[in-house]
Each structure stands twice: as structure tokens, then as C-alpha cells.
Amino acid sequence: MIDTWVPPVFIYVLGALALPFLRGSARRAWVLLVPLIALADMLVIYYGGYSGRFWSFDLAGFTLTFARIDALSMIFGFVFVIMSFIGNLYALHVKEWGQHTAAFLYAGSAIGTVFCGDLITLFIFWEVMAWSSVFLIWAGRRRESTHAGLRYLLVHNLGGAILLMGIVMHVGGGNPTDFGYLVAGGLTPATTLILIGFIINAAVPPLHAWLTDAYPDASITGAVFLSAFTTKTAVYVLLRGFPGTEILIYLGATMAIYGVIFAVLENDIRRLLSYHIVSQVGYMVCGVGMATVIGFESGVIELTEAGTMTFNGSAAHAFAHILYKGLLFMGAGAVIYMTGKSKLTELGGLYKTMPKTLTLYMIGGFAISSVPLFSGFVSKSMIIDGAGIGSMTLIWVMLVLASSGTFLHTGLKLPYFTFFGKDSGIRVDENKLPKNMIYAMAIAAFLCIGIGVYPYALYDLLPKAVDFVPYMANHVITEIQFLLFTALAFFMLLKLGAGTPTITLDTDWFYRKAGNRFLYFFNNQFSRFNKMLENVSMLSMMKLLRISWNPAVWLTTLFDRQMAGKYPDTPLRLSVINSSVVMSLIFIVLGILLAGGLI
């Protein structure tokens, strides 16, 4: 069924194809226009009241569905389109058309993943997402970017291969290619492989290192796109396919803590923020795990009370997270753009010269820390509250602990040591910051506050009916208490919070260092051993050859040498004839013995 609208991914692909042929202001207009057309398209779908599967094509015996419209895909679709507009506005001053094209393909394939209705289309967009995003990393144009991009691509190729294996096994097992709730009958080997493919993109430790490795090396504008799409697409597919999978609860809660622990040790501002992506996505993954399914009928899942809360919470948190994390990356990017430095130890005292960036960054910082009236407050509390309703004490404690760490780093440590703290003496002119960067940050900041002040705009988009009131007197005051005392501890232990000029080892050590050492071992020690074996065998072979050419001569010379050593004065030689007779006798005896043995 084809209607008055097209799947938004087609608009993005068209945008990417047309982009290289445009120049100057036409290109700038196109870069902004395409997301707006997509947004208009989305509004037509939303207000047209469409629901179900559209734009399906039959190909080689499979049905490819490009538009599966329901509340879950719409909320992710909306935030992806909005974020791609903000990101494109932020990147408007970039002259290279390659970056814009990569960004279009990346955002488009993420949106395609969200709207696709079957596993085959999903896999295609999944792969496009991996290789289009790597260009944004390479656009960092540093040696580290090239290396990190290659590692990023390798990890994603591995994830894609595992996903494809899972899909092939799943479909080969007689299941339809439809992408819906996949674990109705529990986890099978096929769905486990699909799950692993998904959680590699969700950056679940120990498979998360590609994120914190590559994002800080991306280009300033590319990192904004990267922070939004890959991990949140993974959250979407987990929400779609694996709600209520118990292992995700523990993985998610571990992720939330893991991210904040490593963020303490980080010195690079964008790597610190990357660890917070891991931590925040942990909340969403945990929420997916806690969304216990109690019924599954005609493609619609039925959830428990706590499950509905966390299912909604994960979707809402993904929506809010994309906007505030984009804002934080934009703020950090503005600092790097102006100063050329990205390390906490080299920055400081920027409040004098970058007040606008500081203000906008802090809005993002407050939003991620779930300060009341900012967007994180209305979305994160849903997941934590869901853990409370489900009376999972340990998970609840872990999530609240991690939210303390979130405020500690993103709301206190990073801005304190970048904008305040010890004055680094860096003086920049903020007016030279491209205006489009400021506008993009302002839009994101406006949305962060808007969602916080009027959460029902977001709640109306959520996939399930919402029964949650964020602004309760008790909730607000306890949250403020919590944050204020976190701040108190931070300022009391200020020395521990300061950045140190170090980098932190993470699980990427295994393929960066251990892999190198493995190769080094094979190139050196092992090959030396190999060469030694070769030498020994060759030498002994030569010796044997020499003996077997003419054993008589060898024996004679051996005998001569012996005699010459014992009786140096006596010129004694074993005659050739005698020795050959002896040799033939030996061989005859040996031959007889051998023949006797054989018989």
C-alpha cells in the first residue's frame, strides 16, 4: 500500500545522492531542507493516523517492508529526524561535502532501521549505518582517527556478521522474516546471536570499547551524529525484539555503573562524554530487560505494570538522551573548535571567553543529571521508578548510584575543569564560533528544557499509555537533595576529581595491545624458533645426504681422523677396498636381520 507519504529513509538517500552536485548556499539550504522535508513527512504519517505495514516489496521470495508505522517506531523516527536537523545545522559551516553525505546516509539508515519491518531490511540498513558512520570518524583527519575508524569498522563488521548468522539461522529454522517480538518462546541459539549482534551496537561491556575508542577521534561535527544514532538504534531494536530478556537487566545496570567509573579516570572531554553514553544507554538496556512480557497476541506485547513503566522509560530516555547528549557533544565540540584542545588538564578558565557555550552546555549537563525542569528528570525517573515498582533493590541502588556519577562528571567535573578551575590562560573570541553552531545548541537546549517543563509532549508519543507523574513534591525535593550532596562530595574531594594526563585501559586493550603483542610474538620469537628448527633439520639432512652419497669415504675419513688423533706419528690409512668390504658386510648383515625381522 503506497500513500501520500514516503518512508523518511528515501528522502535521506535522495538528499545524500543530490548533495555532491550542489555548491555553496544551495548545498547549505539542501542540508537543512532535507531533514525538514523528512519531518513534514513524519508529521503527515503521525497526524494521518497511519498504523501497520506500508511500502512492502517482494524480492527473491522475501517481503521487504520499508515502513512499519506504530508508536514505538514513530517516537524514535521523530527524535532521529529532529537530531539530524540539529546536527546538520551544527555542521553547516563544514565545507567538505563528504561529511554531509556520510551524515545523511548515517541518519537515513538509522531511520530506515527504525521503520523497517523485517530482518532482511534491518540487516541492510544496519550495515549501511556501520560503514557510513566510519567516514565521520575518518573526517577527524588525525592519525588516531584513521586507526580508531578501522577498529570501529572491524568491530561493527563482526557484529554485523553475528547478526547475519543469527538472522539466517532464525529464518532457516522456519520462522518468518518479520521483525517483531523475537523471544516469545525464550532465547534460541538463533535469537541469541541476533541479541549479541544488537548489544555490540548498544555498547554493552565488554563489547563497548569501539564507542569510547572511536567517538573522541571523530570530527567535531561528526561526533554529534555518532552520539545520537548507533546506540539508540540498538536500544530501539532491543525494545522491539527483546523486551523482558532477563540478562539485559544485569548487563544494563552494570553498564550504567561501568560508564561512570571509567569517566572518573578520563581526561579527554569527548571520551568522558562517550563513557556517559555507555552509562546512559545502560539505563535504557536495563529498562528493556525489566519490561517483563506477560502476553503476546497478534504482534502486540502485553507488559506488567513495572514493565510498562520501564518500556516507556527506555523509549522516553532514548528520546531525551539523544537531544541532551547531542547538546553536550556540541558544547564540547565548540570548546575544541575554539581552543584546539580536548584535555581537562590543558583547559580551564574558559568562562571568561565562552559564556554562551558554557550556558548551553550546562543546560545539557543539567538535563543528563536529571535536574528537575530538565528533560532527563522526566525520562530517567521512569526507569528507576520501574525498578522500584518491580522491587529490584540491587538494580535500583545501582541505577541511582550511577545517576550520582552522571551529575558528578557531566554536570560538575567536566564544566568545572573546562570552564572554571585553574585558569589555563587560553583566551578565545567566542564571536568567531560559527553562528550555526550556537543556533544548533540553542535548539537542542530549548528542547531539553521544553521536555522537562512540559513532559506530556513526550509522554503522548510513548508506545504505551503513561501512568507517571514526574513532578511530585517528594520526588523533586529528594532529587535536589541527592544532586546537592553529590556536588558537596565533589567539591570536598576536588583533587580526586581533577583530570590527570593519562589514558585509561579498557577492553580495547585486547585488540590494540594484546593483538599487537601476539603478532610481535609471531614475527619475532616464534619465527626465530621456526628458523632454528629449519636450520637444524636442514643441517642434519645435509649431513645424512653426505653420508649416504658414499658411506665408505665417510667411514674412512672418520677412521683416519680418529687414528690421526691417537697416533699422530703413524701414517695409517684404512684402505678403500678393505673398508668397502667391511661396509658391504655390515649392509648384508643388516639386510639379513631386517629380512628376518620382516619374515
Place this chain on the structure above:
Amino acid sequence: MSNLNYHKNVFERYIERPDANRKMKNLAYAALAISIVLGIIIQIVYHPHGHFSFENVPAFYAIFGFIACAMLLIGSKWIGKRGLMVREDYYSKDYADYFVKDEKDEERIDAIMNSVKDNRKEVPQ
């Protein structure tokens, strides 16, 4: 700033006052105290029932926030000092020479390029 036209921004105006440090500290302590008092008042008046019994401890969130933050800072640094934090060139020193241009190669390439250029010069003559 020596520049007379320089306008101090809002942060500078507040932070660089002589008594700013003391005032901000007082404000912060007042905020801490008020948040605790308000929390206890709300607990007495509304009797909110949390999901867990330990939430009813007065100022539970304040204590939790403080301990959580202190634990994270101290604990992470403790873990980090045990081998996780390494020098900044830990990775880059390995592959530093992979991409350094070899001088001999440079010379050889220069020689080839020069000979090509010479040939070109010779051809039109």
C-alpha cells in the same frame, strides 16, 4: 583585561567579585540545609511511601548522594591506580614508526622524481 572596551560577561561579574568565594559557599551551605529541611517537612506532611523501606530514613537521598559520589571518586581512582591508568603515549608509541616517512625512501623517491623531471626537460629540447 587591558582592553577598555571589554565587557565582562555575566559569569565574570559574579565570580570575580572580591567576596564571591565566601558568598557562594554560604549560599551553597544554605541550599544544602534548606533541601534537607524541606525534605523532612514533606516527609512529615505528605507521608510519601517509597518503593523501599529505607527511603523513609530522613535525608536518605542526601546521604546516598554524598556517599555515592565519594565512593565513585575514591573507588575509581583506586582501581585506576592499579594499572588501568597509563601514560598518554601507551598506544601511540607502538605504531609511531609505522607512519614515519623513511628518509631513504624519500631520497629514492626524490631521485626518481628528479630523473623524471630531467627527462621531461630533455624531451622538448
